[in-house]
Amino acid sequence: MKYYIIAGEASGDLHGSHLIQQLHLLDAHAHIRCWGGEMMEAAGATLVKHYRELAFMGFAEVILNLPTILNNIKFCKKDIASYQPDVLVLIDYPGFNLRIAEWAKKQGIKVVYYIAPQVWAWKENRVKKMRLCIDKMLCILPFEKDYFKNKWDWEVEYVGHPLVEVIEESRKSFVKNQGNNLVIALLPGSRKQEISKKLPVMLEVSRAFPEFRFVVAKAPGQEDEFYATFLAPYTNVDSVRNDTYNLLMQSKAALVTSGTATLETALFAVPEVVCYKGSNISYQIAKRLVKVKYISLVNLIMDKLVVTELIQQDMNTVNLIKELQELLYNIDRKQQLQQDYADLKKILSAGGNASVKAAESIYAFLTSAPMVK
Numbered sequence: 605m606k607y608y609i610i611a612g613e614a615s616g617d618l619h620g621s622h623l624i625q626q627l628h629l630l631d632a633h634a635h636i637r638c639w640g641g642e643m644m645e646a647a648g649a650t651l652v653k654h655y656r657e658l659a660f661m662g663f664a665e666v667i668l669n670l671p672t673i674l675n676n677i678k679f680c681k682k683d684i685a686s687y688q689p690d691v692l693v694l695i696d697y698p699g700f701n702l703r704i705a706e707w708a709k710k711q712g713i714k715v716v717y718y719i720a721p722q723v724w725a726w727k728e729n730r731v732k733k734m735r736l737c738i739d740k741m742l743c744i745l746p747f748e749k750d751y752f753k754n755k756w757d758w759e760v761e762y763v764g765h766p767l768v769e770v771i772e773e774s775r776k777s778f779v780k781n782q783g784n785n786l787v788i789a790l791l792p793g794s795r796k797q798e799i800s801k802k803l804p805v806m807l808e809v810s811r812a813f814p815e816f817r818f819v820v821a822k823a824p825g826q827e828d829e830f831y832a833t834f835l836a837p838y839t840n841v842d843s844v845r846n847d848t849y850n851l852l853m854q855s856k857a858a859l860v861t862s863g864t865a866t867l868e869t870a871l872f873a874v875p876e877v878v879c880y881k882g883s884n885i886s887y888q889i890a891k892r893l894v895k896v897k898y899i900s901l902v903n904l905i906m907d908k909l910v911v912t913e914l915i916q917q918d919m920n921t922v923n924l925i926k927e928l929q930e931l932l933y934n935i936d937r938k939q940q941l942q943q944d945y946a947d948l949k950k951i952l953s954a955g956g957n958a959s960v961k962a963a964e965s966i967y968a969f970l971t972s973a974p975m976v977k
Contacts, residue, residue, distance in 0.1 A: 612639065613655055714969070720760070735758055764955020880899055
C-alpha cells in the first residue's frame with residue numbers, strides 16, 4: 605500500500621522514523637512518501653521536503669513567513685494528489701497538517717492523525733473540524749483519551765508514548781564516557797528563532813559553574829556556523845550534534861527548552877529547568893490564549909509542578925543559576941524529583957510500545973475498511 609506521512613519538526617521526524625520501520629515490517633509492499641527529515645528517509649521513505657523548510661514558531665514569525673507557508677501547503681496538496689496514497693498519516697504539527705487533513709478528506713483520502721494536536725491547551729474549537737476530517741486519531745498522552753471522549757464524545761485510541769521505547773533503546777547501547785562527568789546539558793530547541801532567544805541566556809550560566817562542562821545539543825536542522833558566534837566567548841562550553849541522548853545520559857542537570865525535550869530529559873532521569881522565551885508579541889498573544897497550568901509536558905502529565913518552569917522575563921541568568929544550584933546540591937529536591945520521574949515513566953509505559961501499536965492500528969484500518977471516494 606501507499607502511505608504519505610507528514611512531520612514538520614525534529615521530534616516528528618524521530619517518531620515518524622519508528623512508525624515507518626514498523627509499517628515496513630507489517631506491509632512488505634509498503635511504499636512511503638514523506639515530509640520529515642533524515643531519520644524518516646533512513647527508515648525507508650522517499651523524502652519530499654525537509655522539516656527545516658517548514659519550522660516557523662510564534663504568531664509574529666508565522667505572519668512574517670506566511671507566503672512561504674501557503675506555498676508549501678499548495679505544493680503539498682499537489683504532491684499528494686499526484687501520489688494518490690491509500691492513507692495520509694499526519695504527525696503533530698497542527699497548523700499545517702490540519703489544513704492538509706481537511707483538504708485530503710474532501711478528496712476521499714483516508715486520514716490518520718498520530719500524536720494529537722494539543723487542543724486541550726488552546727484552540728479547542730479545532731476539535732469540531734478535526735472530527736469531520738480525521739478518520740482515526742492516535743494519541744500519545746494518557747489524559748487525551750478521556751478528554752476527547754468526555755468533552756467531545758469522540759472515540760480516539762491511546763497507543764502509549766513513543767519516547768519510552770526510544771529512550772530504552774538508547775540506554776541499552778550507551779557506553780559511559782570515562783572522562784569528565786561534571787556535565788550540564790543545554791537544549792535550546794530546534795528552530796533558529798527560539799535558539800537565538802534562549803541560548804545566549806543559557807550560556808551565561810556557565811560562568812557561574814566553572815567546574816562543570818556545559819554542552820550544547822545542536823539541532824539537526826541547523827548548521828554549525830549558526831552556533832559559532834554564540835559559543836565563541838565561553839571556555840567551558842562544548843557542543844554535540846546528533847548525540848543528544850548520549851549527552852543526557854552523562855549529564856548531572858539540564859537547561860531545556862519547553863517542548864518534547866522536557867519529556868525526553870525526564871525519561872533519562874536528568875534534573876532539569878524548563879525554559880521558554882519568545883518574541884514579546886508572540887508571548888503576549890499566547891498568554892491570553894493558552895489555557896493550561898504548565899508549559900512542560902512533564903508537569904502536564906503529572907498534573908503538578910515537578911520541574912521548574914522559567915518563562916519569558918523569568919528566564920534570566922540569575923534565576924537559572926539559582927535553580928541549577930538547587931538541582932545540583934539540594935539532596936531532598938533531587939530525591940523527590942527522581943521519585944516523580946519514576947512515576948511519570950510508569951504512567952507513560954502503560955500504553956505499550958507506541959510505534960508498534962500505531963503501525964498495527966493504521967494497517968488494520970487500511971485492510972479492514974473499504975476506500976470511500
